[in-house]
Amino acid sequence: QVQLVQSGSELKKPGASVKVSCKASGYTFTSYAMNWVRQAPGQGLEWMGWINTNTGNPTYAQGFTGRFVFSLDTSVSTAYLQISSLKAEDTAVYYCARDNGSGSFHPWGQGTLVTVSS
Amino acid sequence: QSALTQPASVSGSPGQSITISCTGTSSDVGGYNYVSWYQQHPGKAPKLMIYEVSNRPSGVSNRFSGSKSGNTASLTISGLQAEDEADYYCSSYTSSSAWVFGGGTKLTVL
Numbered sequence: 001q002v003q004l005v006q007s008g009s010e011l012k013k014p015g016a017s018v019k020v021s022c023k024a025s026g027y028t029f030t031s032y033a034m035n036w037v038r039q040a041p042g043q044g045l046e047w048m049g050w051i052n053t054n055t056g057n058p059t060y061a062q063g064f065t066g067r068f069v070f071s072l073d074t075s076v077s078t079a080y081l082q083i084s085s086l087k088a089e090d091t092a093v094y095y096c097a098r099d100n101g102s103g104s105f106h107p108w109g110q111g112t113l114v115t116v117s118s
Numbered sequence: 119q120s121a122l123t124q125p126a127s128v129s130g131s132p133g134q135s136i137t138i139s140c141t142g143t144s145s146d147v148g149g150y151n152y153v154s155w156y157q158q159h160p161g162k163a164p165k166l167m168i169y170e171v172s173n174r175p176s177g178v179s180n181r182f183s184g185s186k187s188g189n190t191a192s193l194t195i196s197g198l199q200a201e202d203e204a205d206y207y208c209s210s211y212t213s214s215s216a217w218v219f220g221g222g223t224k225l226t227v228l
Contacts, residue, residue, distance in 0.1 A: 044221050044222040045158075045222070046219065102170055103154060104154035104170070105209070109163065
């Protein structure tokens with residue numbers, strides 16, 4: 001079945017970097033774009049942007065430029081989100097979600113909790 | 119891009135019907151039929167419930183339906199069940215070639 005499996009929770013200090021992985025299975029990885037969505041504690045969903053899995057070209061939403069980088073390793077059907085110069089306000093659950101080709105996101109990864117604390 | 123506007127909470131008794139609204143502008147909800155709805159239980163990932171305004175993915179109960187009028191989309195859940203208690207989010211494509219979510223609605227089944 002179509003599935004996205006993300007890497008485990010991370011605890012980082014302010015100023016450090018983190019790289020979250022999202023491994024796809026059950027479909028041709030390069031046929032569907034991948035999106036990233038943030039959910040801060042107790043808050044709603046926030047679209048971070050997407051990456052074209054065919055060309056590797058990323059598009060970042062407002063507020064997610066500079067410290068956020070989307071990348072791919074198509075040989076292992078995996079998308080990555082890297083966040084540098086971490087701040088306390090980056091503490092959140094980060095989800096990858098496949099663009100379903102119908103203006104929607106399905107499926108979603110299980111989420112990766114990134115905690116930034118000194 | 120501002121978040122779409124949803125009521126913070128709605129409630130209903132088992133067996134009743136409820137409707138959650140999602141209000142945007144002509145640059146998002148009103149301009150495109152790419153409105154989708156997601157259900158999220160506590161500690162879980164969101165699940166697609168409705169796509170392209172009114173289409174249900176395979177496996178989603180027909181108790182869930184979607185519609186749109188002007189700049190406002192709606193999700194209706196009929197025959198409420200205890201398992202429907204969750205947070206619900208709408209999403210829309212925008213004229214900025216971006217996606218935007220609503221602020222979320224907490225559904226309580228009384």
